[in-house]
Amino acid sequence: MTTVRRPALLLCLLLAATCLRAGEQLEADPHELLESAQQRLSVGDLRGCAGEIGRLRALIARAPQWDPEGVFSNHLMPPVVAALARLEAAAGALDEFERRALRDLKPPDPGHDMDTVGDYTGWAASVIKSLRVERDGIIRAALSDPGERAILTRTESYARTERLLEIEVLMKMADTAGDEVVGLLSGDPDIESILVRFRQLKQELIRVAAERDDLRRQLGESEEGSRALREALDLRSSIAPSECDRLRSRLDRYRRYDEALLAAGLGPDRSESIRALAQAVEEIPQSGEIDPAPRPRGWTLILAVLVPAAAGAGLVARLLIVRRGRRQVLRRLPHRGRRDIDAPIRQKDAGRDAA
Amino acid sequence: MKRRCRILLFGLPFVMAADFGCATPPVQPTLTLEQHTLRIPLAVGSDGTVSFAERPPLIGRIDLSPILAAEGIGTGAPPPTVQIVVHYGRLYVAADAFAAIWEITPRPGTTTAAYRSIPIAHGAEARAMSDIRLSRYGSSGSSCLRIDHASGDPLFITARGETRDDCP
Numbered sequence: 001m002t003t004v005r006r007p008a009l010l011l012c013l014l015l016a017a018t019c020l021r022a023g024e025q026l027e028a029d030p031h032e033l034l035e036s037a038q039q040r041l042s043v044g045d046l047r048g049c050a051g052e053i054g055r056l057r058a059l060i061a062r063a064p065q066w067d068p069e070g071v072f073s074n075h076l077m078p079p080v081v082a083a084l085a086r087l088e089a090a091a092g093a094l095d096e097f098e099r100r101a102l103r104d105l106k107p108p109d110p111g112h113d114m115d116t117v118g119d120y121t122g123w124a125a126s127v128i129k130s131l132r133v134e135r136d137g138i139i140r141a142a143l144s145d146p147g148e149r150a151i152l153t154r155t156e157s158y159a160r161t162e163r164l165l166e167i168e169v170l171m172k173m174a175d176t177a178g179d180e181v182v183g184l185l186s187g188d189p190d191i192e193s194i195l196v197r198f199r200q201l202k203q204e205l206i207r208v209a210a211e212r213d214d215l216r217r218q219l220g221e222s223e224e225g226s227r228a229l230r231e232a233l234d235l236r237s238s239i240a241p242s243e244c245d246r247l248r249s250r251l252d253r254y255r256r257y258d259e260a261l262l263a264a265g266l267g268p269d270r271s272e273s274i275r276a277l278a279q280a281v282e283e284i285p286q287s288g289e290i291d292p293a294p295r296p297r298g299w300t301l302i303l304a305v306l307v308p309a310a311a312g313a314g315l316v317a318r319l320l321i322v323r324r325g326r327r328q329v330l331r332r333l334p335h336r337g338r339r340d341i342d343a344p345i346r347q348k349d350a351g352r353d354a355a
Numbered sequence: 356m357k358r359r360c361r362i363l364l365f366g367l368p369f370v371m372a373a374d375f376g377c378a379t380p381p382v383q384p385t386l387t388l389e390q391h392t393l394r395i396p397l398a399v400g401s402d403g404t405v406s407f408a409e410r411p412p413l414i415g416r417i418d419l420s421p422i423l424a425a426e427g428i429g430t431g432a433p434p435p436t437v438q439i440v441v442h443y444g445r446l447y448v449a450a451d452a453f454a455a456i457w458e459i460t461p462r463p464g465t466t467t468a469a470y471r472s473i474p475i476a477h478g479a480e481a482r483a484m485s486d487i488r489l490s491r492y493g494s495s496g497s498s499c500l501r502i503d504h505a506s507g508d509p510l511f512i513t514a515r516g517e518t519r520d521d522c523p
Contacts, residue, residue, distance in 0.1 A: 029490050068498035
């Protein structure tokens, strides 16, 4: 019984000591609150500074003895409050600038041929340059003191405008024209520093483009095989039930590959062709007596080539999708400064990710 | 004639003494002066001095060696950080390592100052002082130096240098 009570007693003593220690903490005095407000202001924490100023005002209102002659109220606090108000106004102007800039960003009409790369380069450079000039003009107009301008560059609002200039413009363009355009942009010194981030991506994009070309070639072969298969099926007068099941199974796989490729945005829609093949298979009368082994099976050979080709294309497509998904995830990582990390996934992206 | 001269000889000093005695001494004009500062944290150097130049626009230095010695802080010990408040022209020095507040009264025109200790805690609590903080407190014209510390109620030092539990 004693052994049970001792830990409980020790725990109570520890809690009591903790409470007593917490009670010993002195309430912040005006000097501390003012110093804290000034320190927060200097690092661009405008909200924290406003909070400390509020606490200081409340303390002085509750106990005016803390401020004999109104030194804090009339002499020490007003400069901080005035600087805070100027910085808040400037930060608000930057927020409004960012919202307006994002709303008005209109990249050129997307065209995926190489001829438009120059247009995108010019557009990105001019937009970033004009936005930067406008942003700096807003700061100059709002703040005349270089020290306060320096403080403003440490605020969240300024950081958002930096993200706008470094990332959002290019992201908007990438969303409109495709990632490849961002990777191909180069040559303008104004955006050279930004494009360094995308140069590594460019090499990967070239490799992915080559893989996509290969995939398209395989899909073309698949299309030719599909056409040949339909012709071969039309020549058949009967089919064994086991062969029919096998054909259905392969057509089903072919359909699923096609759906996956279509969802990934790769290749044309072949559902009509597959449906025609399925219909051709169903229209062949089944005959249980016929032994399929000795008969010529040109269509079977074609299907045997067609389905693995489609499967191979599917694997390549899957690789492409995984890489694209990885790029999208990297793009949304916090270090890239994306604010919309929790934003709902667009329908197009959702389909790709699901595929 | 001889008698008149004798009266004049003995009476003149009395008359002159009476004249000088009734004269009012020269009056030195005065003006209102309140000299305070906010709390000034200063690091004590290895030689026991603190330099106001750490916190411009004040400059100058105070040799706190006698106070450190009185507090039992030897030369080998790490020098503490003190806080100084000027209150009605007197300087008050406090530190967590101290058992008392130290009042320094400058002597204008010299490089010396008088000093005395103002005990905050007594007996067993004498070394228990921590989180000490000096502030000005009170009303306009009669403020006090407020001493907050974690081990007890706040104390107040009046403009006359008296220690009280409240600020009149």
